[in-house]
Amino acid sequence: MPRSAPPSPAQRQFEGLVTEVSRKLSGFRWVFMPLGLVALIAVGVHAAADVVDDRILWLVDHADALFDSLAGRFQATAPWVELVGLAQRVKIARSVALAWELAADVILCWPALGYRERDARKPVVFETSITSTGGFRQLLRRLRARPTTMRIFRPVAVALIALAGGCAVARMVQGAVYLPTRGFLGDGPAGFLGRVLALVSMAAVLYALGWRAVLRTLQDADTMSDDGAPSRAEALWRGLPATVVVIPLAFAALAGATPLLSFFR
Amino acid sequence: MFKKHGRGLLDFLVAILCLWVAAYHTPAGALARRFGAWALDVKSSARPLLSYYEGGGDDLFMPTTPLQLPPQLAQLHGAVPDGAALGYGAYTAWTQLPAAERAPARDLAIRYGQDGSRLDDPDQGPQALAKVLKAAKADLGTDDAAMLAVMCGYEPARYARDRAQAEGGSGELGLLVRQLPPEFEGRALRAANGLTLATAYGLSWPVSESAPITSGFGMRDHPILGVQKMHTGIDISVPMGTAVHAAAAGTVRRASEDAVNGKVLVIDHGRGVTTAYCHASELLLAPGARVERGMVIARSGSTGRSTGPHLHYQMALADTPVDPLRFRPIRPGSSSEIASGAADGRDGPPPPRPAAPRQRNPKPAPEALR
Numbered sequence: 001m002p003r004s005a006p007p008s009p010a011q012r013q014f015e016g017l018v019t020e021v022s023r024k025l026s027g028f029r030w031v032f033m034p035l036g037l038v039a040l041i042a043v044g045v046h047a048a049a050d051v052v053d054d055r056i057l058w059l060v061d062h063a064d065a066l067f068d069s070l071a072g073r074f075q076a077t078a079p080w081v082e083l084v085g086l087a088q089r090v091k092i093a094r095s096v097a098l099a100w101e102l103a104a105d106v107i108l109c110w111p112a113l114g115y116r117e118r119d120a121r122k123p124v125v126f127e128t129s130i131t132s133t134g135g136f137r138q139l140l141r142r143l144r145a146r147p148t149t150m151r152i153f154r155p156v157a158v159a160l161i162a163l164a165g166g167c168a169v170a171r172m173v174q175g176a177v178y179l180p181t182r183g184f185l186g187d188g189p190a191g192f193l194g195r196v197l198a199l200v201s202m203a204a205v206l207y208a209l210g211w212r213a214v215l216r217t218l219q220d221a222d223t224m225s226d227d228g229a230p231s232r233a234e235a236l237w238r239g240l241p242a243t244v245v246v247i248p249l250a251f252a253a254l255a256g257a258t259p260l261l262s263f264f265r
Numbered sequence: 266m267f268k269k270h271g272r273g274l275l276d277f278l279v280a281i282l283c284l285w286v287a288a289y290h291t292p293a294g295a296l297a298r299r300f301g302a303w304a305l306d307v308k309s310s311a312r313p314l315l316s317y318y319e320g321g322g323d324d325l326f327m328p329t330t331p332l333q334l335p336p337q338l339a340q341l342h343g344a345v346p347d348g349a350a351l352g353y354g355a356y357t358a359w360t361q362l363p364a365a366e367r368a369p370a371r372d373l374a375i376r377y378g379q380d381g382s383r384l385d386d387p388d389q390g391p392q393a394l395a396k397v398l399k400a401a402k403a404d405l406g407t408d409d410a411a412m413l414a415v416m417c418g419y420e421p422a423r424y425a426r427d428r429a430q431a432e433g434g435s436g437e438l439g440l441l442v443r444q445l446p447p448e449f450e451g452r453a454l455r456a457a458n459g460l461t462l463a464t465a466y467g468l469s470w471p472v473s474e475s476a477p478i479t480s481g482f483g484m485r486d487h488p489i490l491g492v493q494k495m496h497t498g499i500d501i502s503v504p505m506g507t508a509v510h511a512a513a514a515g516t517v518r519r520a521s522e523d524a525v526n527g528k529v530l531v532i533d534h535g536r537g538v539t540t541a542y543c544h545a546s547e548l549l550l551a552p553g554a555r556v557e558r559g560m561v562i563a564r565s566g567s568t569g570r571s572t573g574p575h576l577h578y579q580m581a582l583a584d585t586p587v588d589p590l591r592f593r594p595i596r597p598g599s600s601s602e603i604a605s606g607a608a609d610g611r612d613g614p615p616p617p618r619p620a621a622p623r624q625r626n627p628k629p630a631p632e633a634l635r
Contacts, residue, residue, distance in 0.1 A: 039280070040287075043283060043291060046291040047290075072522070072524030101291075102292075171444060172447075174428070179420065179446065207275075259432040262431035265431040
């Protein structure tokens, strides 16, 4: 097999620069990596919440109509009909949507804030293993042996949310690249550049942060599921309320917030 | 480039990218921006996103006086024709932009072979803008995309339209705006404002225009409770069983009955505009039903907290109740004065018609439908 040509001095200089920058940045990984994970999850959760907020308004409208019809039947409770008006209904619906979104943020971002790497100070060749109870294989083995609600659903939710977040980032990058560059590059090249950078940024987000978010969530779910040596049934039900909060948003993310194909059209 | 030696740099860049998007695309990020702006004493750009959760009304410019409609735009049932309504809505919102940000609309006018300077003329501006919007709609496909082009420029609107189509969505403004980078936030808000006002100007009157208005919008002595209360709509005196027409196309959001509003129908016209019709004797539609402008949707009555047959007609923009008379165009020969004395015997002397300039964004303690 032909051997590749040795790198040129300029290439070596560039690699040296990149390595040096990486080395300098490595001292701050404990800050920017957890923040990056949190930001990715928050963006994904918001994209999913965008999909469900109209449905929340519909539910609040119907709940209020039902309440009004019940309260209006009796003299004593009739004034209660006035408690919630049109403007309040919308505020309630949006408050519910916001509370839901923030609750999902807290549930899914909390493990990400505890993200630590085995040795973030080793700068040149990065040790990217996350400090915890093991890698994907060990965790999946334990998941098969002792499936729990948290072990099954939380990582899936984070995976879908991270995908939605990746799409939102890519969409933002495409617009931010295309619109300022089309003036001097021309429509076709600027469009191509925007599309390519959108796909690259989505791939980079999922490659650098997406899998880490899923692994960290799986680690956290693994630890929580076994904390205090619960019985099998207890472990199964542990974390169920929080999981119920995030699962609909995960499905919403999949159904309405992951326009993957749009970047190819 | 990003081999293992450079992975640290890649991780850093990606983390920064995600933080940037989170700052502009999440309420938590908007709160952080607002706090940062407060701490640094600079103007916050986080309003549009946060105002959505706060109810939205604060950012919406509302005109203080009714439209003085040219005679050629006279139409039955008080509605401004669609194209003209779009022009008036766009013009009203466009003039709220800082002068430096109005250039895209002039460029758009020139693009479609029109005189861009006419847009600045208060008399000709609305109709000139209506023509620009018509041409832009033919080009970009929807009113929403055309309005976005007026506020943000042709290229951003075309890009947003193409991206939205690639996502398989409609040309609805929310989806279009999502495609644009953060610097368009403020102008996109004006586009939403323009569409809301255009929809409001395009509403027709739900009953005969000659029916007397017996109680206006605003604070009043409640005829039954005997206390000062905000009246979030207007009362129109009509005989029992009068056909009530939909003010515009939309979807029935609520059709219910309670002790205060009686039989009530709420129609969502989209673009942040809803109308409500209370105290009906009969509702002809169920929630979720699609209605067209002018369709008979209910029969007037006196159900709920009412002392006589009338229609309580209410209108809300961005979920804030507004005076419907402010959006009822004045045409030569027409009159929409509030009748002196209550035709239905329930409301006592009405407040004067609010033609005088009011607070920019009235924020009564809204008790909608009440």
